[in-house]
Each structure stands twice: as C-alpha cells, then as structure tokens.
Amino acid sequence: xxxxxxxxxxxxxxxxxxxxxxxxxxxxxxxxxxxxxxxxxxxxxxxxxxxxxxxxxxxxxxxxxxxxxxxxxxxxxxxxxxxxxxxxxxxxxxxxxxxxxxxxxxxxxxxxxxxxxxxxx
Amino acid sequence: xxxxxxxxxxxxxxxxxxxxxxxxxxxxxxxxxxxxxxxxxxxxxxxxxxxxxxxxxxxxxxxxxxxxxxxxxxxxxxxxxxxxxxxxxxxxxxxxxxxxxxxxxxxxxxxxxxxxxxxxxxxxxxxxxxxxxxxx
Numbered sequence: 001x002x003x004x005x006x007x008x009x010x011x012x013x014x015x016x017x018x019x020x021x022x023x024x025x026x027x028x029x030x031x032x033x034x035x036x037x038x039x040x041x042x043x044x045x046x047x048x049x050x051x052x053x054x055x056x057x058x059x060x061x062x063x064x065x066x067x068x069x070x071x072x073x074x075x076x077x078x079x080x081x082x083x084x085x086x087x088x089x090x091x092x093x094x095x096x097x098x099x100x101x102x103x104x105x106x107x108x109x110x111x112x113x114x115x116x117x118x119x120x121x
Numbered sequence: 122x123x124x125x126x127x128x129x130x131x132x133x134x135x136x137x138x139x140x141x142x143x144x145x146x147x148x149x150x151x152x153x154x155x156x157x158x159x160x161x162x163x164x165x166x167x168x169x170x171x172x173x174x175x176x177x178x179x180x181x182x183x184x185x186x187x188x189x190x191x192x193x194x195x196x197x198x199x200x201x202x203x204x205x206x207x208x209x210x211x212x213x214x215x216x217x218x219x220x221x222x223x224x225x226x227x228x229x230x231x232x233x234x235x236x237x238x239x240x241x242x243x244x245x246x247x248x249x250x251x252x253x254x255x256x257x
Binding site for chain 1: 207238240244246253
C-alpha cells in the first residue's frame, strides 16, 4: 500500500566544506524516484549550491549546479532558496539557477510543516 | 495497526550525540508500546557499523548497543551502501571491488548490519503508518 507523501529536504551546509549537500541531493533524487513529492530547500550557506557561475575545473571535482539544473527531469519540481540567506551573503535571485524559487523563512517553515517528513543536511 | 518509527541516524558516533539520543529514543518508544520499524544509518553515522573500531572498555560501545537493541526488539539496522563505501565501512561484496588484493576478502562492517540502498529508506517512508525521526 502506498500513500502520497511529501518530503522536505533542507540543506544548510555549503557545497565544498562538507558532503552534506551532495548526500542530501542524493536522497532527494531517490525519494523522487520512489514517487514522493520532494521540496528541496536551501538555507544558510546551503544557498551557495545554487550559484550558477561555479567552475568545477578549479577544484578537481564536480559541482552540483549541473545536477541541480536537471532536477525537473527527475521530477523534483520545487527548488527553493531562503531569501534572508541570500541577503546575508549579498546574493541576488539572478546569481542562482533559473529554476530556483525564493521563499521567506516563514514560508519555508510552512513548507516543512505541511510535509509528512523533513530531513536536514 | 499502530504507528511505528523509522529512525534516520546521520550524526557521527564520535562527534555528535546522535547515537546516544537515538538509542534512548528506541528504549523509550518500545516502553510505551510502539514499534521500531527500522534504523537507517546515513552520512557519518555509518561509522558505528565499522568492526575495526576499538574503544576503551569503560566507554559507550555504540555498535554493540545497537546490536543488542535490534536483537531485543526485532528491527533491522540498515546502512546506506554509498555512504558506507565513502567511509570505508564495507561488506565483503563491496570490499571485493578494492584494488588491494590483500584486503579484498575482508569486510569492515559488522555482519548484523544490512547493507542497503537509499531506495530502502524511500520505500520505508512511503509506508502509511511509519513516522520518521532524524538524529544528527
């Protein structure tokens, strides 16, 4: 028996210091493959995952922006960034991938409350 | 059928309180008559299943405590294969992929832990009466 479930995955760590973001996105992809509705939410330093001018050549590793850009293909429809976090780092909506929707902290709080589950990274 | 709990443990056994809190949660939950569906270890938490960890006798033996609880209350201990592989917590099958032939036959994971994919967690979350609690 299967029920329709929404999971919010909140990423608050930056892209290069820790592996949290990558492992969070991996969980999001798998949940989407299992037909869950996924809210992928970036807050605090996590918003740096969404910056579209990252250069993988500089770090001899891969960056996430390409993978994140393709999320709609994996049926993760909503990619959210916390607008207060953007302001803190002097980032603007235009610095981020085009598919990102900005939300206030209150709205993100609501998204999590309306989800069956929330997992934080 | 009543509610059962799936625990997602992501915190390190050495750098967080995640495992101690989760172990206490299991005991309290069972005492109140609820069931533990399963415990899923992801991120740094997978290190608790490494059988090559040696801790002084008078300190909390977290791996052993998980084994005891899972045996007493009949729930599975599940380790994410990708998270384990990144951190050297390998089943014999996974160790066979190593280049170093001297250690390809050696599993570093305690055999009572089940090596599974992330899909196992997603499938558990799709079950209607399972509640998720994360410890990080």
